[in-house]
Amino acid sequence: MAEPILEVKDLRTYFYTEAGIVKAVNGVNFRLEKGQSLGVVGESGSGKSITALSVMGLIKPPGKVVSGEILLQGQNLLKKSRKELEKIRGNDIAMIFQDPMTSLNPVLRVGEQIAEAVVLHRKVKRKEGWNVALEMLKKVGIPEAEDRIRRFPHEMSGGMRQRVMIAIALSCNPKVLIADEPTTALDVTIQAQILDLIRLLQKDFETATIMITHDLGVVAEVCKNVMVMYAGQPVEYSDVTTVLEQPKHPYTWGLLSSLPKLNASEKQRLTPIDGMPPDLGNLPEGCAFAPRCPHKKPVCERQEPAGKWLNPGHFVRCHLYEA
Amino acid sequence: MIITLFFIVLIAFVINFVVPGNPARTIAGPKASPEVIKAIEEKYDLNKPVYVQFEHYFVNLLHGDLGISYRTNETVNSELRTAFPKTMYLGFSVFFLNVLIGVPTGIYAAIKRSKFMDHVILISSLVGTSAPTFWIGYILLFIVGYKLSLLPIGGYGGISHVILPALTVSLASAAGYVRVVRTSMLEVLGTDYVRTAEAKGLSQSTVILKHAFRSSVIPLITYAGMDLGTLMGGLIVTEGIFGWPGIGQMAVTAINYQDMPTIMGVVLVAAVAVVIANFVVDIIYALVDPRISY
Numbered sequence: 331m332a333e334p335i336l337e338v339k340d341l342r343t344y345f346y347t348e349a350g351i352v353k354a355v356n357g358v359n360f361r362l363e364k365g366q367s368l369g370v371v372g373e374s375g376s377g378k379s380i381t382a383l384s385v386m387g388l389i390k391p392p393g394k395v396v397s398g399e400i401l402l403q404g405q406n407l408l409k410k411s412r413k414e415l416e417k418i419r420g421n422d423i424a425m426i427f428q429d430p431m432t433s434l435n436p437v438l439r440v441g442e443q444i445a446e447a448v449v450l451h452r453k454v455k456r457k458e459g460w461n462v463a464l465e466m467l468k469k470v471g472i473p474e475a476e477d478r479i480r481r482f483p484h485e486m487s488g489g490m491r492q493r494v495m496i497a498i499a500l501s502c503n504p505k506v507l508i509a510d511e512p513t514t515a516l517d518v519t520i521q522a523q524i525l526d527l528i529r530l531l532q533k534d535f536e537t538a539t540i541m542i543t544h545d546l547g548v549v550a551e552v553c554k555n556v557m558v559m560y561a562g563q564p565v566e567y568s569d570v571t572t573v574l575e576q577p578k579h580p581y582t583w584g585l586l587s588s589l590p591k592l593n594a595s596e597k598q599r600l601t602p603i604d605g606m607p608p609d610l611g612n613l614p615e616g617c618a619f620a621p622r623c624p625h626k627k628p629v630c631e632r633q634e635p636a637g638k639w640l641n642p643g644h645f646v647r648c649h650l651y652e653a
Numbered sequence: 654m655i656i657t658l659f660f661i662v663l664i665a666f667v668i669n670f671v672v673p674g675n676p677a678r679t680i681a682g683p684k685a686s687p688e689v690i691k692a693i694e695e696k697y698d699l700n701k702p703v704y705v706q707f708e709h710y711f712v713n714l715l716h717g718d719l720g721i722s723y724r725t726n727e728t729v730n731s732e733l734r735t736a737f738p739k740t741m742y743l744g745f746s747v748f749f750l751n752v753l754i755g756v757p758t759g760i761y762a763a764i765k766r767s768k769f770m771d772h773v774i775l776i777s778s779l780v781g782t783s784a785p786t787f788w789i790g791y792i793l794l795f796i797v798g799y800k801l802s803l804l805p806i807g808g809y810g811g812i813s814h815v816i817l818p819a820l821t822v823s824l825a826s827a828a829g830y831v832r833v834v835r836t837s838m839l840e841v842l843g844t845d846y847v848r849t850a851e852a853k854g855l856s857q858s859t860v861i862l863k864h865a866f867r868s869s870v871i872p873l874i875t876y877a878g879m880d881l882g883t884l885m886g887g888l889i890v891t892e893g894i895f896g897w898p899g900i901g902q903m904a905v906t907a908i909n910y911q912d913m914p915t916i917m918g919v920v921l922v923a924a925v926a927v928v929i930a931n932f933v934v935d936i937i938y939a940l941v942d943p944r945i946s947y
Contacts, residue, residue: 361920375889387849388848414858416855417854418854419854420854420855424852424853427848432844432845433845433846434849435846435850436868436943437867437868437942438863438864446853446855447853450854483942484944495849527760550929567837605910612755
């Protein structure tokens, strides 16, 4: 296997709240190679975004990364000082957030918001930063970029703003791009455009991408590998075709059967997954998915499944495959 | 704006007549004969109905004439011209101190939210607001002015004279700035765009000053505008303690003598100051926040 750009080992991020310890990320492992794209899927509250923020080093109290390693080209980010991290954030790892309406500063011109990252990381003059910003705006497909660069965020639509966010994220040519539900807040037509754009730029810039979403359709379009998360843990990991066509984990089955299919007969109904995601502050003993699992065995409620590589590219955490 | 001012003039004028006592008697002194009082009433039109007096006053006002002080026999215009710059001098000094002390402390408290220093700042600002001005004023006078003899204990003059009265007011009023800045900063620090700024790898100071503070200044501007307007209306207690000859003192003396034209003059200046401050605040809004336009 090629040398990974980013490798996350046994990452655990807990939130120390008054109600107790919330284990938002509870042992996440994955690796990402150059130019590769990984989809992270799961319900709301499954720890997807917290995983991303942990990688960015943006976890705030009462949250804390309690253990694990985040290796960016072999260097553990969790051992870096704040200053060192500031050099990496936005330069080597960049992030696009979910809601473009609130993710841009309302009182700064979009040009400035792109340029400041360039000025900071490439140590160039402000004017040069604005030139790069203009170039980036053109690259992300903003028409009349010369005019738009001097505008404020409220003068742009949601889709435009998300393009600006992408321009900010890619302006310093990062090695890793984390996109946290980049299309969730947009109209369907704009979603498709933004996804196309991300896919295109990912090829252009050879950026490794982590695409966080709860939309398996997005994953199928953009990603090479998929990690399915549940209650802060990966429950299944494989390439996208395997996950979509031969999923092994009961939770993935559930996710897939809750999606509409074009070729399905009219009578076929969508099957939701029964029950609610577990309270991360009070995880059940055994497998976290057991209370909702239609295939649970007595062992599932007693013992946590360790997880198993069914073949070198397919990981699943379920007692059905343990032995 | 003009309508506001008209009503202020009207209300202030009418209030003068609600107050018991006869200005003519005050002017003439306790031993004056009824004839003298009558003569004074005639001279100042005090025997005419209120609406006639108001009309008279208002027409003069439109000509820029605020009348003649009953007490000193000088024009109110000239008295204000002497006193108001002194109030402005003190007021701007206080304002400057307020911003200088209040804004950085507020930002700092927001960063240290719920930590030890945040509590220290909040408690001391509570003490500052609660302590009466005259108490702070006399304590400062006693320690700095009298015991240590570092600064003059009163009167009008240069920087050394203005420090103590300005500090007296500011110790109490900077606390308001601290709270306004802290609250609006906390609101902004939790927003997505501050996270975006952090995700770019910007340093903490850039994130806080360029991204968070700049977009949180609207409440601060509102507050500062109101504060400046109030300060221009004179600081009655502080001017009294430090013998600062501004319009605050002028107002106190005028009220004691039922010197109506002077009272009206001070009220009018204070009202105009507040109205202008509000107007300036509105303009500044549009300058700092691109989302606001008129």
